[in-house]
């Protein structure tokens with residue numbers, strides 16, 4: 486059983502060497518009535534929140550997003566898997582599931598809280614993204630937290646990623662004007678910044694897009710794209726971007742604070758100086774946590790599964806092959822190496 490072991494707590498940017506792939510053994514059988522299952526992991530999801538779990542913390546929390554990983558044990562994260570044995574009444578051998586698994590080929594999960602996959606006519610990897618946690622985040626964040634209206638002007642940062650590409654497409658379906666920003670993939674691929682911006686405009690149908698790494702003045706870039714200002718900002722990066730956006734928000738604008746990835750690896754968070762705009766412009770800024778919306782998963786699927794089947798929404802995934810590629814894939818999120826949702830393919834069904 487190959488496992489991706491978390492070696493020790495991390496300061497600053499995570500590195501591949503903070504993890505190592507090791508082999509151990511696991512029993513593929515569980516006792517009846519044990520309330521446990523053994524699953525074969527098919528896809529592992531790389532998500533930015535996993536960086537939080539690499540930091541040592543003394544604070545008590547029940548929030549799975551903030552429970553630190555255990556050094557010497559495998560990382561944990563969302564995944565798509567197949568049940569190979571079950572001692573739990575709700576799951577049986579052969580069931581496809583998505584939920585919290587460990588970063589290994591096979592996982593023993595005690596007291597599982599896993600979603601069963603009832604619709605396998607779409608790519609199973611989608612259950613790490615558009616039909617999984619990032620999908621719920623985009624759906625709840627846009628439709629509920631942003632209170633959008635047709636014709637409103639929407640800006641999304643990290644717009645080519647797992648969450649951002651969906652928010653932009655939901656906003657287009659609602660008849661909004663949509664602009665996204667994204668960065669480059671790798672410095673060694675000089676034409677990629679343009680490709681990412683093309684992706685936003687041509688594949689996802691955004692009205693406009695810019696590469697934030699090429700803009701010396703974010704305020705000027707936003708004024709160029711939004712001469713009349715922004716009604717809705719879907720916040721994924723924080724820091725300087727948030728500061729520039731605050732200057733460009735319209736009266737009674739809304740900001741869904743989904744994440745602030747530019748801050749996750751910093752010792753000292755970057756200052757945000759333009760917060761007073763929230764007062765004068767009566768802006769509503771609201772945090773959102775995907776987990777709060779998991780009880781609404783069925784309602785979410787009713788909306789988003791037809792979007793997938795009818796190709797009203799497209800979803801770009803960046804699939805790394807093999808569990809050995811998992812550390813590099815995870816670390817790559819923090820330099821923007823991924824194009825679209827970062828997934829690791831571990832095994833075939």
Ligand code: NDP
Pocket residue numbers: 532533534618619622643644645646647648649666667668669670721722742743744745746747748773774775776818819820821822823824825826827
């Ligand atoms: P992505 O697929 O968008 O991957 C992360 C992307 O962030 C990278 O590809 C990179 O894109 C961008 N990025 C990395 N470092 C920086 C930086 N310093 N400044 C600006 N951009 C940077 O990830 P997700 O879609 O999964 O997540 C997006 C955001 O949503 C994150 O902040 C995440 O924490 C948050 N989130 C929050 C949830 C919640 O429940 N609140 C649930 C899920 C996600 P680029 O090439 O554009 O630089």
